[in-house]
Amino acid sequence: MLTVLHTPTLVQICLPHLRHNAQLLQQRLGPATLMAVVKADAYGHGLVPVARTLQDVGVRHFAVARVAEALALREAGVEAPILVLGVAFPEDLPVCAAQQFDVTVASPAVAEAVCTAAPRLGLLRVHVKVDTGMGRLGLWPSEVPSIVRQLAQTPAVHLVGLWTHLATADDPQDTFLYQQLERFEQLCRQFGDDFEAIHIANSSALLRLPETYWHSPRQQARVGAALYGYTSHPQLLRHVGLRPVMRMVSRVVQVRTVPPGTTISYGRTWAAPDWRRIAVVGAGYGDGVPRRLSNRGRVGIRGQQFPIVGAVCMDLLMVDLGAPDAAPDVQEGEETVLFGEGGPSIMEVAAWADTIPYELSCGVARRVPRCYQETLPSAEPCMENI
Numbered sequence: 001m002l003t004v005l006h007t008p009t010l011v012q013i014c015l016p017h018l019r020h021n022a023q024l025l026q027q028r029l030g031p032a033t034l035m036a037v038v039k040a041d042a043y044g045h046g047l048v049p050v051a052r053t054l055q056d057v058g059v060r061h062f063a064v065a066r067v068a069e070a071l072a073l074r075e076a077g078v079e080a081p082i083l084v085l086g087v088a089f090p091e092d093l094p095v096c097a098a099q100q101f102d103v104t105v106a107s108p109a110v111a112e113a114v115c116t117a118a119p120r121l122g123l124l125r126v127h128v129k130v131d132t133g134m135g136r137l138g139l140w141p142s143e144v145p146s147i148v149r150q151l152a153q154t155p156a157v158h159l160v161g162l163w164t165h166l167a168t169a170d171d172p173q174d175t176f177l178y179q180q181l182e183r184f185e186q187l188c189r190q191f192g193d194d195f196e197a198i199h200i201a202n203s204s205a206l207l208r209l210p211e212t213y214w215h216s217p218r219q220q221a222r223v224g225a226a227l228y229g230y231t232s233h234p235q236l237l238r239h240v241g242l243r244p245v246m247r248m249v250s251r252v253v254q255v256r257t258v259p260p261g262t263t264i265s266y267g268r269t270w271a272a273p274d275w276r277r278i279a280v281v282g283a284g285y286g287d288g289v290p291r292r293l294s295n296r297g298r299v300g301i302r303g304q305q306f307p308i309v310g311a312v313c314m315d316l317l318m319v320d321l322g323a324p325d326a327a328p329d330v331q332e333g334e335e336t337v338l339f340g341e342g343g344p345s346i347m348e349v350a351a352w353a354d355t356i357p358y359e360l361s362c363g364v365a366r367r368v369p370r371c372y373q374e375t376l377p378s379a380e381p382c383m384e385n386i
């Protein structure tokens, strides 16, 4: 007999919202190409269901951080080009060649390894990455001419893309983006024609750059966060119409009325100022709820928001429902929204926790089931179907 175990905490992944976001962003890109960034298990949303859903709405390019993630996509039947954004180790080049992964060349050492391996391995597809101001991975602009020449002259090396990454695009007031754009465009004027594609924009840049920037199918945008319905700065989302894909919910596991002075949770960081009704909720940092939300965050119950009081524990957190005569008559088992419809947004929760929504969705723990909604919520109960 199949045993169904009930978990208090789960995330719901709204696939219709994901489709909506992909179509909206593709529209914004006009003739340019959307490369869906699905690294880190699609930012916690689930690599394979997300990639399949995106393919259904016409997405034909994917990017991941690591070779193992690219392999997981291929094994799930994704035949589209997959760019590995991170460093390719020489030991991984054979699998990259066999699986036709797009390899990033971000240093002279990787260029050397690629040029040595390619003739033996057969075709290696490469994207040359330049550091125009991110201060992370990449060739210096001055290294680009000789490396491009070296790659272009090596048989079996296929030059696919030239790219760079932006450091400050998510700050709506920032202007450094334009310096990086200028540096990149200078390189594109010199070497762009050697490549099939060029790409610079992440989600924030896609939302900040005017739609007229996108004029050619050779231009690609590497879009992650916006597909999932968030960015790191709320201002960038205004009037765009993106919809949140992930909703995290738990349940009230106990409701108690406590006398004045009762302290709540580890460290006794909160004391009831008078008689209070306290809901104990079955979610904690072991599920990915930041402990930083202790005495700072809020959750949604019955469409209203209530403060988290005391320290967030590994499996539980406590919520102040108010004075007993004024508090709603919340019952054990009732839904508690950690973020999403009916509670605070993932962006609000990230701000309270001094982080960005990326960290919250990536941080949803493995023990939390992902429930995929094929149709809009309310039409169908949440089913776990990975």
Ligand SMILES: *Cc1c(COP(=O)(O)O)cnc(C)c1O
Pocket: 037, 039, 085, 165, 201, 202, 203, 204, 222, 223, 224, 225, 226
């Ligand atoms: C993660 C990543 C992206 C996607 O960024 P979003 O802000 O999620 O759109 C783009 N490019 C690179 C190099 C990345 O690592």
